[in-house]
Amino acid sequence: MIRETGAEPTHAVIWLHGLGADGHDFEPIVPHLRAAARRPVRFVFPHAPVRPVTINGGMAMRAWYDILGMSIDRDQDEAGILASVASVHVLIDEQIESGIEAGNIVLAGFSQGGAIALRTGLARTEALAGVMALSCYLLQADRLESWSQPASARVPVFMAHGEHDPIVPLALGRQAADRLEAAGYSVEWHSYPMPHSVSPEEIQAIDAWLEAIWS
Structure with missing residues (x-):
């Protein structure tokens, strides 16, 4: 989905949703970003493929990769991760090819x-404007x-997390x-004092960060 x-x-923002959501999840944030109103920005909200997710009893849902166990930062499906990284590289390349x-x-x-955004954005051979990773892990x-690229070392990274997150612990x-x-x-x-979610204060900080890296 494109807006x-x-x-x-x-300018462009490619925004990846969380487990079980879809590309529409973050579309409502766009009108609240003054940085995007000051310049023509293309927002790309892709849908992850539907796949069984082991940690959720094998239920099929939109997921960038399978999660195999409770140690969510380690118990993942590496093939699924690499497939999603490759698909996001294609999305980035399409924006570059469009001008x-x-x-x-x-x-x-x-x-x-957010985990896929970090894994993909820091592995680009050319530096992006920035990587925004919300309520996630590395x-x-x-x-x-071994997988990051020298060009990514200068890419600004914005990270935010809920202090009461029961899904992805703050730690x-x-x-x-x-x-x-x-x-x-x-x-x-x-x-922020929030669960596994996004707060108005976080959106304001995102807006300020976008303005800073695009100015």
């Missing part, structure tokens, strides 16, 4: 989508240096931010 804030977009510079593209995601953190998000900072990434970290 544009003006004709002939010069939007890589340096104007933000890759964003929530929960599982996939394959122990192999960061996993903080560990991801610490791991990235230790590797030299510039991470803007926020936490």
Whole structure:
């Protein structure tokens, strides 16, 4: 699904939803982003494929990869992760081919989508404008240096998390931010008194971050 804030977009945000949701999940946020109203931005909200999810009893739902156990930052389906990373690379390439510079593209995601956003955005051979990772964790953190690319080292990373998140514990998000900072990434970290969700204060911080990286 695509939504544009003006004709002939010069900027883009590819926003990946969380487990069990779909591409419509974050569409309502667009009108609240003044940074997107100040310039023509194309928002791309893809749908993850439907697949059985082991941790949810094998129920079929939209998921970027299978989650195999309770250690959600480690018990994943690596083939599914790599397939989703490849599909998101294609989405980014399509925006570049349409005339939007890589340096104007933000890759964003929530929960599982945020994990894929980090895993994909930091593996690009050309630097994106930024990566936004909400209420998530870092996939394959122990192999960061093997899959990340030198160009990604200068990509700004925005991370935010709920302090009362029962799905993805705050500690996993903080560990991801610490791991990235230790590797030299510039991470803007926020936490909010909320569960596994997005708050108005978080949207304001996202808006300010987008304006800063696009200015």
